[in-house]
Amino acid sequence: MTAPVSIRNATKIFGDFTALDDISLEIAAGEYIVLLGPSGCGKTTLLSLLGGFLSPSSGTIEINGKDMGDVAPAKRPTTTMFQDYALFPHMSLRDNVAFGLKMRKVGKAERHAKAEELLDMVGLKTSANKKPHELSGGQRQRVALARALAVEPDVLLLDEPLGALDLKLRRQMQDELKAIQKRVGTTFVHVTHDQEESMAIADRIVVMNAGRIEDVGSPENIYMQPKTIFTASFMGEVNFIPGTFESATDSTISVKTPLGTVELPEFECRGFVPGASVTLAIRPEHFRASTGTGPRITLGKAKVEDGSFFGTHHRAHLSPLDYPNMTITAHMPQSAIIEPGAWVELTLDPTSVVVLHGHPPRPTPESAAL
Numbered sequence: 001m002t003a004p005v006s007i008r009n010a011t012k013i014f015g016d017f018t019a020l021d022d023i024s025l026e027i028a029a030g031e032y033i034v035l036l037g038p039s040g041c042g043k044t045t046l047l048s049l050l051g052g053f054l055s056p057s058s059g060t061i062e063i064n065g066k067d068m069g070d071v072a073p074a075k076r077p078t079t080t081m082f083q084d085y086a087l088f089p090h091m092s093l094r095d096n097v098a099f100g101l102k103m104r105k106v107g108k109a110e111r112h113a114k115a116e117e118l119l120d121m122v123g124l125k126t127s128a129n130k131k132p133h134e135l136s137g138g139q140r141q142r143v144a145l146a147r148a149l150a151v152e153p154d155v156l157l158l159d160e161p162l163g164a165l166d167l168k169l170r171r172q173m174q175d176e177l178k179a180i181q182k183r184v185g186t187t188f189v190h191v192t193h194d195q196e197e198s199m200a201i202a203d204r205i206v207v208m209n210a211g212r213i214e215d216v217g218s219p220e221n222i223y224m225q226p227k228t229i230f231t232a233s234f235m236g237e238v239n240f241i242p243g244t245f246e247s248a249t250d251s252t253i254s255v256k257t258p259l260g261t262v263e264l265p266e267f268e269c270r271g272f273v274p275g276a277s278v279t280l281a282i283r284p285e286h287f288r289a290s291t292g293t294g295p296r297i298t299l300g301k302a303k304v305e306d307g308s309f310f311g312t313h314h315r316a317h318l319s320p321l322d323y324p325n326m327t328i329t330a331h332m333p334q335s336a337i338i339e340p341g342a343w344v345e346l347t348l349d350p351t352s353v354v355v356l357h358g359h360p361p362r363p364t365p366e367s368a369a370l
């Protein structure tokens with residue numbers, strides 16, 4: 001079972017605090033959506049509006065084309081899976097998974113067959129008679145997922161579902177969740193503050209900040225073409241180079257920076273005007289601290305401050321000769337020898353640079369000093 005979801009101009013106000021500010025989002029049937037953002041940005045509040053545990057102060061929620069305004073949580077085609085799973089300790093896994101069906105008066109044979117089918121899908125076929133305390137954290141998480149899916153919701157709402165698991169198990173369960181979602185085809189809306197988790201799982205990521213949607217797109221899109229400084233800095237490591245927009249032709253733009261004027265290709269005009277403050281957002285892997293192949297912009301010499309080895313590459317902090325107050329984080333090849341104090345030639349793949357409006361509010365540790 002699956003359904004599309006329409007959120008139209010949803011606002012949620014608690015007292016004089018606006019937790020959600022005019023949120024609109026269309027979710028396709030069968031899509032895996034991840035709501036991503038820092039603590040307090042409104043992710044759980046938005047999930048609660050979908051599940052019916054909170055009502056919007058204004059705006060509407062539709063599921064499968066039906067307005068959910070007057071529909072109680074239990075009557076909605078949604079199920080919510082919470083972080084603490086809330087399994088019944090005295091019941092077998094089979095009875096835990098079948099519980100929702102029992103409440104719906106589904107006969108014993110049918111609900112047990114359904115429970116066993118779902119336990120099989122989550123890899124716990126032979127554990128149907130066990131009790132929750134006999135399971136590991138990851139196994140309990142799987143039982144909770146099976147239980148949530150047993151009632152065949154159109155939309156499954158998951159609030160930090162992997163939050164209680166250690167990192168290794170989290171990564172494994174991310175793959176499993178995604179595979180199971182594709183198999184059942186149910187619309188999943190999953191809340192997390194973990195960027196890597198959102199990239200591993202989502203068809204589309206919705207980046208939220210202070211009650212608003214900052215950006216929506218595929219993981220590749222959000223990482224490679226962030227629309228705002230917030231998204232660029234929230235999704236992985238990034239260097240910000242402040243600049244001034246100088247001019248544009250049909251296919252290039254020119255931006256003046258402390259490291260010189262750079263010409264960038266394939267420009268999609270987003271309302272920049274000459275003289276406007278802009279920020280170049282550049283991922284560490286898009287620098288080369290030596291002369292690479294292909295078209296590259298040379299940013300002059302830079303001094304190695306320090307470096308760490310990451311197996312596939314080194315991650316180095318560099319200070320450009322022309323602007324020593326700026327720290328650039330760049331990836332350097334596995335074979336490079338990183339010695340503090342060494343001078344390297346800093347070059348950049350111009351096609352990877354993202355030009356954003358404005359300057360960051362204040363320098364972050366990983367951003368360039370302004």
Ligand SMILES: Nc1ncnc2c1ncn2[C@@H]1O[C@H](COP(=O)(O)OP(=O)(O)OP(=O)(O)O)[C@@H](O)[C@H]1O
Pocket residue numbers: 014017019037038039040041042043044045046193
């Ligand atoms: N019932 C409430 N009454 C007053 N304020 C609330 C209520 N529920 C949430 N808030 C506030 O709304 C904001 C958004 O909360 P929400 O739980 O949606 O954030 P979140 O993005 O899910 O954060 P986290 O990742 O920490 O769970 C927070 O500032 C929170 O304090």
